Amino acid sequence: MVRKKSTLSKVRTRTEAYKRKQHAHSDASHFRNQLKTKSKIHILDKYHNNLDFRNQYKARSKKRVSKKYKSDPMIRMKTIERAMNWYHKNNTLMRQNSRRLYNQRRRILKKYISIQNHKCIYKQSNLYMNNLNKFRQVIQEGPDYVCISCQLALFRNQVIPFVEEKYITQNMSYEIKKHIQSYFMYSSSREQKWICKSCSDKIKKRQMPSRAVVNRLKVCEIPSELKRLNNLEKHLIALRLPFMKIVNLTSGKLSSRFSQKGTKGPLHCVPSDVEDTVTTLPRPVDKSMMVRLQLKRRLKYKAVWEEQLINPNDVRDALFVLIKMHPGYK
Incomplete structure (x- = not known):
């Protein structure tokens, strides 16, 4: 009998402990549910009232969804399938009418834009003709x-x-x-x-x-010493040498001689030491002696920029004239 009583007491204590545990667990789950509800309400209020939090939340959600869409092919296929199903299921009469109206608006807008462009062109042409007529009236007498x-x-x-x-x-x-x-x-x-x-x-x-x-804005006559110089001789006594790539801006039947020119790429202005250049020229035996000369952008370059016959005597005479006339050569 004693043994039975001890067994019953143990069972009773275990049952009471289990009941207490169940009661505590139910209280904890109830508390957890309440806490979840409060946190949801707090987050919703914050989402609706705080603009910065809403933008950050949207950005995080968008980034997370985009990452899943790019990394997981199953999610990507499901998303595409869901979008196609939604499009086919929502193809109702109302949606068809809205699409038809949208296309109609686009056609009308395109037609309106073309009409406006035509009016603008017509207006510009009229303005051009009016200005041209005014100009012709002005120049009718001539610069007399x-x-x-x-x-x-x-x-x-x-x-x-x-x-x-x-x-x-x-x-x-x-x-x-x-x-x-x-x-x-x-x-x-x-x-x-x-x-x-x-x-x-x-x-x-x-x-x-x-x-x-x-x-006293008269244009002085060019001295004869400078007139008889060729291109390379002029470059030898120039203080700065501009290097540029000149191209034809127009193409067609018009020859390159009469076409409009333009530069392409960088423009380099290289300073030149005229005194050293002239002193290194060979002394001519007579005044008619010619020397073949090559001009490069740098001496270490292989490419020759210009090659021509020059007269060293003419170069020196022109330099003496420039020393007398031009302040940059003094």
Whole structure:
């Protein structure tokens, strides 16, 4: 009997322990469910209210899905199959009408764009013709109007009648009057005199016109020593040698001589020591002695950029003239 009682007590204690354990487990699961629910609600609130968190969450989800799609071929096939099934299942009458309207809108928009382009081209052509007609009216007389200050032959719209009282007033001193009168190249003829607008504006401000004759902007004659030089001789006495690749910008029947040119690639300006170059030339026996010379970009290069016969005596004479005239050679 004692043994039976001890066995029953053990069973009872085990049962009570099991019940307590079950009760604790049920309490823990209930607590876990509550915690999950609260965390879900918290995350949802944060997702709807916090913009930064929402963007980060979307980026993470997109990255995770994209990674799965690229790495797992099964997921990729399932995604494609799901999209195709959705497309075929949702091919209802309403969706067909929406697609038809979308295509119709695209056709109308394309037609409208083509019409607008045609109108724009027509408008531009009209504008071009109007400007061309105006230009023809302007140049109908020709550049027959000579400025009294710069002596340039200009068109009628570029000049105004010359009235001396506009530029010389009675309040001016004698020196200023004489100074302003020096800008005008008076002639003995009684024809109407003209002055260009740029010279007129400058003289009204009591400034010398930049292109007036008294400004000494005459082009000097090229000395004979420089005229008789060929291309290679000119390069020998040049302070800087520009190296560039020149190509024809137009192609077709037009010859390369008359076609428009352009540069391709980098442009290199190489400084040249003219004194060393001229002193290294051989001394000629007579004035008519010619020397064959090759010009390279660098001495170590094999390619020759230009090869020609030169006269060392002409090169030295031209250099002496440049030393007298040009400040860069002094």
